[in-house]
Amino acid sequence: MAKSEVSATGDNASPSSSRPWQSYHTVYTNAKAGMEGVDKEKVQRIVYEMSKGSKYFENEERKEGYMKQKIENMRVQCLKLTKPDISHYQELAEKRILELEATRDLSRIWIHVDMDAFYAAVETLSNPSLQGKPMAVGTLSMLSTANYEARKFGVRAAMPGFIARKLCPELIFVPTDFKKYNHYSGLTRKIFQKYDPNFLATSLDEAYLDITRICKERGVTGAELKSSEKVFTMRLASHVVQEWLQIAYSLSFRCVFQIGGIGKVTENILKDVFGITTCEEMLQKSSFLCALFSRSSADFFLCVGLGLGGTDTPETKMRKSMSNERTFSATGDETLLYKKLEELAEMLSAEMEQEGLCGRTLTLKLKTASFEVRTRALTLPNYISSSEDILKHASKLLKAEFPVSLRLMGLRISQFMEENVGPSDPTQRTLSKFIVQGDASGKNADECLPLGSDVSDNAFTHDTHTDFPTNSGETISWDLRAPTDNQQISDPNDRCCIYSEELEKCPEPQNDELEINVCKSNEEGIPFSGQLEGISLDKPKSGAYDKTGSCSDHKDLVLWLDDYKCSLCGTELPPSFVEERQEHSDFHLAERLQDEESKDHHRWPTLKQRSVQNSDTQNRGRQRKKKKLCPTPTKCTPIDSFFVKTSQNF
DNA sequence: ACCGCAGTAAAAA
DNA sequence: GTATTTTTTTACTGCGGT
Numbered sequence: 075m076a077k078s079e080v081s082a083t084g085d086n087a088s089p090s091s092s093r094p095w096q097s098y099h100t101v102y103t104n105a106k107a108g109m110e111g112v113d114k115e116k117v118q119r120i121v122y123e124m125s126k127g128s129k130y131f132e133n134e135e136r137k138e139g140y141m142k143q144k145i146e147n148m149r150v151q152c153l154k155l156t157k158p159d160i161s162h163y164q165e166l167a168e169k170r171i172l173e174l175e176a177t178r179d180l181s182r183i184w185i186h187v188d189m190d191a192f193y194a195a196v197e198t199l200s201n202p203s204l205q206g207k208p209m210a211v212g213t214l215s216m217l218s219t220a221n222y223e224a225r226k227f228g229v230r231a232a233m234p235g236f237i238a239r240k241l242c243p244e245l246i247f248v249p250t251d252f253k254k255y256n257h258y259s260g261l262t263r264k265i266f267q268k269y270d271p272n273f274l275a276t277s278l279d280e281a282y283l284d285i286t287r288i289c290k291e292r293g294v295t296g297a298e299l300k301s302s303e304k305v306f307t308m309r310l311a312s313h314v315v316q317e318w319l320q321i322a323y324s325l326s327f328r329c330v331f332q333i334g335g336i337g338k339v340t341e342n343i344l345k346d347v348f349g350i351t352t353c354e355e356m357l358q359k360s361s362f363l364c365a366l367f368s369r370s371s372a373d374f375f376l377c378v379g380l381g382l383g384g385t386d387t388p389e390t391k392m393r394k395s396m397s398n399e400r401t402f403s404a405t406g407d408e409t410l411l412y413k414k415l416e417e418l419a420e421m422l423s424a425e426m427e428q429e430g431l432c433g434r435t436l437t438l439k440l441k442t443a444s445f446e447v448r449t450r451a452l453t454l455p456n457y458i459s460s461s462e463d464i465l466k467h468a469s470k471l472l473k474a475e476f477p478v479s480l481r482l483m484g485l486r487i488s489q490f491m492e493e494n495v496g497p498s499d500p501t502q503r504t505l506s507k508f509i510v511q512g513d514a515s516g517k518n519a520d521e522c523l524p525l526g527s528d529v530s531d532n533a534f535t536h537d538t539h540t541d542f543p544t545n546s547g548e549t550i551s552w553d554l555r556a557p558t559d560n561q562q563i564s565d566p567n568d569r570c571c572i573y574s575e576e577l578e579k580c581p582e583p584q585n586d587e588l589e590i591n592v593c594k595s596n597e598e599g600i601p602f603s604g605q606l607e608g609i610s611l612d613k614p615k616s617g618a619y620d621k622t623g624s625c626s627d628h629k630d631l632v633l634w635l636d637d638y639k640c641s642l643c644g645t646e647l648p649p650s651f652v653e654e655r656q657e658h659s660d661f662h663l664a665e666r667l668q669d670e671e672s673k674d675h676h677r678w679p680t681l682k683q684r685s686v687q688n689s690d691t692q693n694r695g696r697q698r699k700k701k702k703l704c705p706t707p708t709k710c711t712p713i714d715s716f717f718v719k720t721s722q723n724f
Numbered sequence: 725a726c727c728g729c730a731g732t733a734a735a736a737a
Numbered sequence: 738g739t740a741t742t743t744t745t746t747t748a749c750t751g752c753g754g755t
Contacts, residue, residue, distance in 0.1 A: 100741090130741050140733095216742045218737090231737085234741040277737050335747095337735045370748070397744060435729085445741085451730050484743085725755100732750085737743100 095122030100134070101338065102233035107190065108225040117228035117241060124237045133445035141339055148347045151366055160361055167360035167376070174376055182286045187266065192279035194221040196258045197248045209246040210238055215401075218250055255279075333378050344375075353379050392492070396431065397439075398422050399484025404443035406479040415468055416461075418485045423461035426487060432457035433487035436464060438471040441482035450475070457491050632659040 095118045103118050125131040155163075189195065193211040198204045198221065208224035210217045214235035224230075227242035239245055259278040266273045270283040289295070333353075336344070344350040347366075348359045356363070356379030364372045377383050398421050405411065426432070436458070437451040450471040458464060468485055633641035 102741095125741080128741080134741095137733095213740090213742085215740060218742090232742090236740050280737075335735070339734060368749075391746095393745085394747095395745065399743065401742065403739095437730090447732080449731060453729060482742090486745090727754085729752085730750100732748100734748085735746085737745100 093119075095119045098122045098125065098131075098134070099338070100125075102230055106225060106230045108222040109228065109230065112226065112228045114228075120228075120240055121233075121237055124234075124240055129444050141342060144339075145343055145346045148343065148366055152347060152362060155362070155365055159365065163365040164361040167364045167372075170364065170373065171357070171360065171376055171380065174373065174380055174382055178380070178382055182284055183289050185283050185285055187262075187281045187283065189262070189279040191219050191221050192259075193219045193250065193255055194248075196254050197251070199258070200254060201248075204246060204248070207246055208242050208244060209248060210235065211248050211250055213247070213249065214239070335374060336378070353381065355379075393429075393431075393490070395486055395488035395490075396422065396425060396429070396433075397437075397484055397486035398425070399439055399482055401441070401482045404479050404481040406477060408476055411472065411480060411483065412469060414483055415472055415485075416465055418483060419465035419468055420461040422485050422487060423459060423464055426459045431487070432459040432491045433489050434458065434491075435487065435489040436467050436471070437486040437488070438468055439482070439484035439486065440472075440475060440478070440480055443479040443481050445481070448475075453489065458487075631663050 098118070098121065100121065103114075103121055105112065105114065125134075194209060197209065197211055204221075206223060208221065208227060208229065210220040210224050210229055212218045212235055217229070217231055217233050217235050217238055219231045220229045220233075220238070224238070224242055224245055227238075227245070229238040229242050229245060235247060239247075255278050259275075262279075263273070263275060263281070266275075266281050266283055269285055269288050272284070274282040276282065348355075348362055350356055350359055356375050360372075360376060360379065363375045367375065398418055400414065400418065402414065434455070434457050435451060435453045437449050440448045440450070442448070452467055452471055454467065458467070464485065464487070472483075631642075635641050
């Protein structure tokens with residue numbers, strides 16, 4: 075290892091030089107939007123000095139070593155290619171390029187919405203005193219995002235808080251509060267939905283919208299949209315994804331914009347093995363790419379070169395795995411580790427039951443005290459979901475690892491029982507069989523029904539968030555007034571944010587105004603690229619929804635305990651969340667009305683409606699299994715708690 | 725040759 | 738003074754069974 079350290083280091087970085095920090099690269103030393111004037115050298119030096127000598131640092135060096143080795147191997151492979159080899163691959167590449175080119179579809183217009191420093195913006199919204207001060211969301215260990223004031227100091231997402239504090243001593247730390255982000259994310263999605271009911275949300279602050287229809291309706295072409303620098307009448311924009319054309323060719327990956335799917339390692343490989351730094355060069359070196367990479371990887375690179383990607387309509391995909399993991403101070407204490415494993419198993423089981431999932435592959439993830447990551451997996455003949463089953467098998471996996479000192483453990487479950495799997499899989503029980511037999515391993519028969527997928531289909535993934543570099547976005551302002559006759563339920567579970575139209579008929583609320591700037595053409599990216607432009611949340615004008623609002627009659631329905639907690643359901647909403655409180659109150663009112671109304675019937679139709687609406691909203695024309703409508707009374711979850719996730723504490 | 729499984733790694737937000 | 742997350746997906750590799 076020591077050998078590769080000396081020999082493999084390139085010309086631009088020599089570890090023994092007087093500026094050792096120049097060779098230490100992390101994701102968070104790269105510039106992000108709002109970091110243009112930052113003294114990069116200084117940031118790098120501080121990051122290096124804070125990291126140097128730590129276990130983490132050592133591991134990073136180790137990884138760096140592997141990467142250098144990999145690059146070296148590929149170089150050798152490249153050199154071994156003979157003339158005939160190269161012309162063979164050249165031919166192959168050209169053929170493939172034509173095939174890929176043929177898939178180009180310019181008939182659809184997409185925009186990609188990415189909100190600037192979303193968590194930070196939300197936090198500022200709920201605590202206006204943060205305005206104008208350097209602030210970061212996260213902990214001393216890790217930051218989720220930083221506002222623009224903080225970015226001026228080089229502080230950014232994915233940076234450990236203690237380093238951030240060194241860079242900016244007055245930095246204010248705000249802990250993450252996903253309840254809040256989910257809520258606001260829900261509000262944005264409500265708007266997205268009006269432009270594309272099938273929009274694809276990729277995280278709380280990012281979404282892809284197919285605006286072809288709406289553009290047609292309003293007589294706007296993609297080219298106009300793309301070249302337009304004026305505020306677009308659609309009131310909603312960030313990026314026209316499909317028609318990006320030649321502009322991107324000359325841009326380099328990392329600096330000017332980033333291509334989604336090309337991270338630190340791939341970037342280095344492309345640069346050091348092939349000398350590729352731009353999209354254009356992807357095509358020039360296509361023969362080498364085809365020679366050294368698999369079909370799927372080569373295709374990906376060629377698509378990048380061609381500016382292709384993401385033409386397929388985003389289909390909401392079924393979740394494939396579910397996991398949880400926790401970091402703790404490293405220990406080799408077996409009893410302690412088993413204890414932690416038990417907690418993980420219980421947490422995981424609870425989440426699985428919430429979504430009605432059963433899986434048969436269990437993976438134990440470990441991170442040793444030296445940051446080495448290991449996984450140990452086990453595939454069972456039958457499906458499990460109970461914490462007892464999970465723990466039983468997980469313990470077995472853990473046991474084999476002792477003695478070991480760990481700083482992290484995690485559990486993942488995968489290979490879920492599917493609803494429409496063919497009889498080809500012998501280990502697969504069919505749904506009908508299942509319904510007839512019930513489930514021997516589960517505690518109740520409901521547990522393994524795929525009914526949860528209605529609610530949980532992860533169009534909106536449960537996510538943690540770091541917002542990675544964006545080009546500087548233009549600020550848009552908006553007024554996120556909640557329509558008074560609409561019901562917006564805070565949805566911490568991030569599963570179903572838009573279901574306003576089911577109880578009341580309010581097809582098109584007119585009063586949520588979102589002002590948009592179309593991004594300039596040189597900020598074009600490609601569909602699978604990451605974020606390109608930001609939208610920032612401004613504080614809604616106070617008084618937009620004030621005491622004189624239409625729902626004020628019922629304002630007293632909800633009391634705010636300690637000026638924070640809802641007296642009826644315990645939902646927490648700070649005083650500054652005026653509109654949300656109003657909505658929340660409205661929600662309880664609606665609930666009460668519903669309740670009264672349904673005394674003659676039963677409460678289920680409402681819940682059913684919700685899940686149907688839910689799946690309609692989130693699934694593009696997919697035929698979904700209807701939820702079974704014969705729950706026991708105890709299964710009659712109150713509507714709000716149905717959507718509330720309770721396992722936030724750890 | 726193909727499949728399922730286990731393990732590692734990269735990437736994204 | 739300490740301290741570098743969490744969740745999900747995808748791809749590739751290697752192994753053993755059929």
